[in-house]
Amino acid sequence: MTSTSESLARSSNAPSTEPSADEPMDLSRDDIFHILQTARRRETVTYLLGEDEPVxxxxxxxxxxxxxxxxxxxxxxSTQRQRVYIPLYQSHLPKLDEVGAIEYDKPAGIVYPTERLEAFRPYLEVGNADARATGSTAEQSLPSDVATTGLYYLLATTVSVCLLLAAVAGLVAIPGLALGVIITVLFVLTTIATTRVRRTAPLPHAR
Structure with missing residues (x-):
């Protein structure tokens, strides 16, 4: 029969499956989303991900x-600096320190990025990719505005040239003054039309 002391000795030598009190738990998605829900914390994490040394x-x-x-x-x-400095000092950096993403020496004003900060990188990269995709879509909408205005002026120029050639060839009896007025009015109407197109064209997506 095994003695009680031998049983205790074996159990003490067996590896523990419980996490050590000093070992940080992995961040959950809820923790990550909570940190990244504010723009200032997102920008802070993005900046720190690019730093290998304390800042x-x-x-x-x-x-x-x-x-x-x-x-x-x-x-x-100085106002713009203070508006950001105080919330970072009092709230945002302590929050990042709380989840182990950084070690924040508040009295010294030094921020030490930790390995846990890497947990945020995939989520920030996805957000940046979405922003780039939205931006490229907005940029692609601009050439349609330019193409439309260019088409209007091309039509106006074509009609004007045709009228001039017809008048020179004697195909139409239009006095020179009247011909000049017609061409001027044609380009004025084209300018008005293109101005309206630019005003109604979709603007690029704001950041």
Missing amino acids: KMGDVAEHVAARENETTVAKLT
Whole structure:
């Protein structure tokens, strides 16, 4: 009969199937979507994915502020910096630290990207691919506007040339002044028509 002490010794030597308290759990899709639901956190994660070394919290805030205001870091105003710096400092970076995506030394203002940050990359790449696809579709709609206006002017030019040739050949009896007025009116109407086309053409998808 096996003694109780021997049983305990065997069980203590067996590998544990329970996760260690120090071992981080994998991020769930809900965790990832929760982090990426705000634009500032998405931009922060995107920026940190491109960094291999610890970065200053101020550098992160300036990058996010520049993207948010569609400008460069050098052209940011102090108000634009503060508007992003404070929420990042108080909320967004601590949230990323909470799920283990970064290690955030708040007193020192240093952000350390971790391996868990890579869990976000596939979701951001899918979002960027969708944005590029939407942008390319919008860009493809622009040539139709140009083609339509070009067609109008081509028709106006063709009609004008035909009238001039017919008048020179004596096929139509149109005085020179009247012919000039007809051609002028024709191009004025063409300009009005093309202006209306440009106004009603779909605009590129806003970012």
